[in-house]
Amino acid sequence: MASMRTPLRRVRGLGSAKEGTDHFWKQRLTALANVPLVLFALGLIVSLAGQPHEVVRSTLANPFVALVLILFLVSVLTHMKLGMQVVIEDYVHGEGAKILLIALNIFFTFAVGAASVFALLKIAFGG
Amino acid sequence: MSKTTATRARPLSPHLQVYTFIPTMMMSIIHRITGVGLYFGTVLVAIWLLAASGSPESFARVQAIYGSWFGLFVLFGYTWVLIHHLIGGVRHFVMDSGSDLALGKEQSTKAAIAMPFISAGITILIWIVALLSRGA
Secondary structure (H helix, E strand, C coil), X not given: CCCCCCHHHHCCCXXXXXXXXXXXXXXXXXXXXXXHHHHHHHHHHHHHCCCCHHHHHHHHHCHHHHHHXXXXXXXXXXXXXXXXXXXXXXXXXCHHHXXXXXXXXXXXXXXXXXXXXXXXXXXXXXC | CCCCCCCCCCCCCCCHHHCCCCHHHHHHHHHHHHHHHHHHHXXXXXXXXXXXXXXXXXXXXXXXXXXXXXXXXXXXXXXXXXXHHHHHHHHHHHHHCCXXXXXXXXXXXXXXXXXXXXXXXXXXXXXXXXXXXXXX
């Protein structure tokens, strides 16, 4: 008699990934955090538009500004990493291409985040 | 003898092109497109921060590109996309709460139609403030 097990049950011999609504919840949580953080960053950039280099540096070196901008980056990048993952999973059906793109998504997010946080810390610590 | 349900072609899941185009659907698609745009646009933020952390020459170079007519055009578009996605996200919070179901679909359609006008209005206001403070 053929196995009664569904292909899904057999696919990797694994049970639940135990993540449940983790993705959904983090997407909402970062969305909520993004509202004030994005408004802060936007206001800062508008106020710094066309300002000389020294003014931009001294403003970004302010501990409060640097700290909130780092929180802004972490929240926004987490949010967009989750969002892009869903877009990839929705439209890319080839298993290899999907895994490759999901990996690139993570690399891209970390590259943007590392570069931005490094620049902010360099300015903040007077480098 | 008529076909039995077992041999008749099974119905396929309907996809985007078979639905009548409606504003809420349009805003759902735009929310995703603006999200993807913002994703790649974060590179602009990283470049600006790196330039600011570097030499005055590197900052001046980036400022010149961002301040050119093309740079300003891209930044204006990016601001609009950001504001649109942001208020779209707030709209999604309202929808997640389930209150749209109580209000009815006419209300959610109105909210969807209002979206591009609200986001354009806020974007233009931000740019008026930015350009005025720059001139002053």
